[in-house]
Amino acid sequence: MDINNYFLIFPVLLPIFAGVLLMFLKFGKREHMQLYILAILIVDLASVGWIALQPEDTLTLSQFFIAEGLHVFFHVDMLSKIFSVLTAFVWLMVGIASFEYMAHEKNEQRFYCFYLVVGGVLSALAFSGNLLTMYVFYELMTLTSMPLVMHNLSHEAIMAGLKYLFYSVAGAFMVLFGFFLFNAEGRVLYFSPGGIINEANPPGIMLFAVFLMIVGFGTKAGMFPMHGWLPTAHPVAPAPASAVLSGVITKAGVLGIIRSVYYVAGPDMIKGTWVQYTWIILSILTIFMGSMMAYKEKVLKKRLAYSTVSQVSYILFGLSVMQPVAFVGALMHVIFHSLVKNTLFVSAGAIICKTGKTKVRQLVGIGKEMPVTMWCFTLVSLTLVGIPPTSAFVSKWYLISGALDSGVPGLSWIGPIVLLISALLTAGYLLTISIKAFLPGEDYNYAKLVNHEPTWRMLMPMIVMTALAVILGIWPAGLMKIFADIAASVL
């Protein structure tokens, strides 16, 4: 056991300790605190990157036992590398962008300490190598990200935070049930590609366990029966919090589902069972409902939240058809949607903190006032809608083609249709904003036009993420190779 394995917990412990330390530190000037946070985030990203550069399946940490059978086990494979790098990168970007936004809020120090802690917990979540470790850090993530949601402790914020908490606790308990049902069958749940059980026609109790896990992790991913917390939590949370919530923390649910289905249960066990059908139906429902809601929604951040609901269900749909191509598409959509949605929320935050406008109809002509922001907004909207050759086009193409030759009776046709409809709706609810923003019409009076453009600290992350989203869409080959390897290993 060489020292590198212990280096594995460095990106976990560093932000957590830094955040806890931040609770007690006193900074003379705000800039000092921001420098501190920036340094922590950069070091975190660097260490995660170093870990990502290590060869596959070498880093393992299995020293810690919490109790009998409670084995905290860290193991790094390709999936965890991707998730951890994505998390660290987004954390850095949103962190930089949030400096300006949070300057308008109270007790930003408390916000940042929880922000850092959640970052550390998320990388632990990515590195966790068995289901129990994953569950432990999943709970920790819920409890530490709740203060982000209810940062300004108004009544609505607290209600939203409690709602978020209850949904997540209920989901986490479903996961724990599934875990114990597996235990009752005498299984040890260490992740291994392709599943450790992975037998055709298993006992029904284990199918039920897998279903419980899917729904439980689907809570974080905003899948239909348990999606209720998303639209409530996002509008009240500060913009950076909602950005990471819908950009990364929903993906934690996706990671959980991938782990429990493809690394514990095994696709062969689920393929063609009622579990798969229910899962597909639920995700399709969520896609459609989310886009409809977003289309009808008037508040900008709520609209973005509903769009998250539907977009994350794209990913779930791609996972649920159990087909390599669709799997690749789903993973790519994870990356793209995370980048896109963070950009969207950050720009929404810029609009809110600069002009204080939250409703969609107030945004008429906003493009003239903050052009760069709105250009980023428009570009990523185009990307999300999936206009060729942008990124989401690639992922959706893979999703659809995978679904088509997955051979699931009936659903393999309904799914793509719903995807296309929802793509149109996406265009409807995102591009209208950009159009109104740039072409306000004749009655808009250009006289009282003031420039509300935020400073570079807020623009730079937006631009970087937008550029990344676009570029990855145009040259997706490298990513695709990695994902194809993962898909080949699990399916």
Add this chain to the structure above:
Amino acid sequence: MAFVQNFPFFCIILSMFSAIISFVMNGRIAKYIHVAMVTAVLILSLATLSFVAGTGESYTFMMGHFPAPWGNEIRIGELEALMAVFFSLIMMLSVFGGMAHIDREVQDSKKNLFYILLDLLMASLLALIYTNDLFTAYVFIEINTIAACGLIMIKKQGRTYVSALRYMIMSLVGSGLFLIGLTLLYSITGHLLMSPAKEALDQIIAVHSYQVPLMVIIILVTVGLGIKSGLYPFHTWIPDAYGYTTPSASAILSSLVSKGYIFLLIKIFYRVLGFDSIISSHMVNILFAFGVIGMIMGSVAAIKERNIRRMTAYSSVAQIGYIYMGLGLGTTAGVVAAVFHIISHGVMKSLLFLSISGLTEVSDGRSDYLSLRGAGLRNRIAGAAFTVGSLSMIGMPLLTGFISKYLFASAATTAGNKMITAWVVLAISTVLNTMYFMRTVLTLYRPVSAEVHKEYTLEKSKIERAAIIGLILLNIGLGVASQPVIKAIEAGLAMFG
């Protein structure tokens, strides 16, 4: 006979003697005597624990010159030693954590009596843990009851008198039932010491005689001790008793006194009646049912409650339901989980009660939600303590509550038809816990503008803060490294058999 083997006897006699000698001391010296006594008991029990764990087998200690069936005896195994360590530790931390409040709320002329009660409580708890003789157990149950009643009414207000009276009535009924069950047991076995009584009972069971008295004995003993430990249908005295006395007293009552009875019940199950006959008499199912109902109803009552101390008291009704649920599973794993929950609930609940006192004193003495707004911001350490305790109650990972919930759930996996029920109820009660504890924590951190509660005096008592921090660390430590404790519990239960 190694000298270490005398230590449990020294502990009991030491605590009794310190009580006797404190009768002529003034309050301050009595306090010092008590602190020294508890520290000594802790050290001696640690030595005993290490000794017993080293030899790996239990031993009996004659109280007098005469061997087992004739003279009194105490029996020391790993589980008993562990319990003694834990009880003395919690006693010490609770007394430290409420020291300033004791000085304020107890009259100066009665402080020494208060500490006498604490000493005798310690003595009776130790005797209940160690005893190998049923009638000794009865006598020390009475000491325990009276001392606990004294702790309840130490504040001398009408409220506390009434709660002390209700407590006395319930526990007198309990000890009456226990005593009559004891008498029946004596009349069919002819023994009062545990091991000979068990041998006699085995013969009786073998020849199938006295089946009805045996069943009635099981019922009477279980119900009696259940009443005294606040099992659900008999829980009505708990919120009053815990809710209105001085913080140290409520911490000790909720985390030690009732647990002593439960431990005695476990010991009687194993060492006298035999766990198999308990299972065959379906007593476990009854305990399971009552525990499950208690888990739900206690949490529901706690949700309805608006007074934070009473709410915490109701939550201990639910937690005692957990313990009986674990017993009722009827498997060794279930009993291990129950014993571990005895420990972890003691740690959590004493932390909660101590922190609540720190929170109410910065919200001009009121303990309803409206007045408690922002108390966590006014008294930071108490707020942090309450938060940690609540998270542990909810079962957040890396805290001790999670370990006990995990143990319960994994014990349920082997419990056959009770599995699903146990899990569902665990989940429901966890969500309910989340409701009321999180609600309270958020209320504590609700910002209020400065002109409310501008006149409060934050107690800067170093020793209380040290004790609270110690309890927090104990929570985290038990949550992170619970392996040795669980191992010790399993070994001790194996020694029981």
Add this chain to the structure above:
Amino acid sequence: MSKKNPNYQNSFADKFTRWVKGDYDPIEGQMEMNAPDKEVFGDERIRYVHLHIVKSNNYSERMFEEGLAKNVRRFTGLYKIFGVIVSVFIACLLLWTVSFLPEFGDPNAPENNEVAARYIEQGLNETGAVNIVTGMILDYRAFDTFGESCVLFVASCCVLILLRVDKDEDPESRAIEDMNDRHYEPRNDTILQKVADFLVPLMIIFGIYVVLNGHISPGGGFSGGAIIGSGLILYLTAYGFEKTQRFMNEKVVKALTVGALTFYCFAKSYSFYTGANHLHSIITPGTPGNILSAGLIVYLNICVGIVVACTMYSFYTLFRKGGI
């Protein structure tokens, strides 16, 4: 379109749509924090507390009381029935059990086993006590007995906490106590005093006799101590506190109790220690039948007698005037 009808609000369909939208969910009702949506401060808050907590509205109080009384009446009605049922059930259970127990006075019932036999046959030689019961409770099972005197001790501590009136308490309760005392204390009741003159010495001497012969004849520390205590109480009733407190005040009681218990504690720890470690004990049974025989038993009886007498006396005085 169902939105036409007026009570569409929180009809099921509306709730369902709002739940799907996510801005309503069933448990949210549970999450109210018993706090107004807007913060209330200062006088406003005081009024709030006044309204919501103090509830000092006269009418509402009266209504409250009546409702409470009705509740209590109904509750007690149910309670009585419930009580009768429970008692009858327990009675039947226990009677059923009794019918399975060994017969009354049966020589070979299970409890007449080797334990009792050894107490009887070896007791005289091993403890030196002619009264086998005394030998048993003070030598074989002395730990129980020590615990039992601790029960007495802790009970007297609790009664002290409850009833002793202290200097640091408010003076008027003190005054009330004294007034009651003067009111209840019979001054110079000749008949009583004459009877007491005659009886008290007898009682105390008899009590001492019972204590000292506890191991030879029926009796022992507890009965003798009770007799002595009643003698003291009689003296107190006859002659009042001034005379009694010349020889029986709080200091004396405390000193006697603590001294007796301490001796008891040390003696018994010595014998436990030696017994458990199989060391030679210097305590010998002596010649049975003498007063100074049976090892420690006679001294323990004396200690117990002192404790019981002091406790009885202090119970009486505490109940009567809140102070020893």
Add this chain to the structure above:
Amino acid sequence: MGSFATNYEEIAAVLLFVIGMSNLVFQPNLLKKIIGLDIMDAAVYLFLAAKGYIEGRTAPIVVDGILDASHYINPVPAGLVLTGIVVSVSVSALMMALTVCLYREYHTLNIDEIMMKLRKEED
């Protein structure tokens, strides 16, 4: 059902026990509660004494040196009774003291009225 007819001491003790316990629990009057408590304890002692008795034997006090188990009754229950009496004495003294304090506080001995006054003073 064999020994039901002969165990009349035990039957009386059991009935007394139930009477005392129901008084202790269900009587609203505090003093009657205490009386019930004493009845309950006395019933247990009667039960023990009945257990200890053996037909045609004398009390366990050695007279003219006869050391034969067949000559005396069982001494153990007597010892238990001795121990138990003191316990019940202390408990009833404590209950009495509580009653006195409650009467001084609320000027009534009825537990229901006390609870009513209590609820009123806390609301």
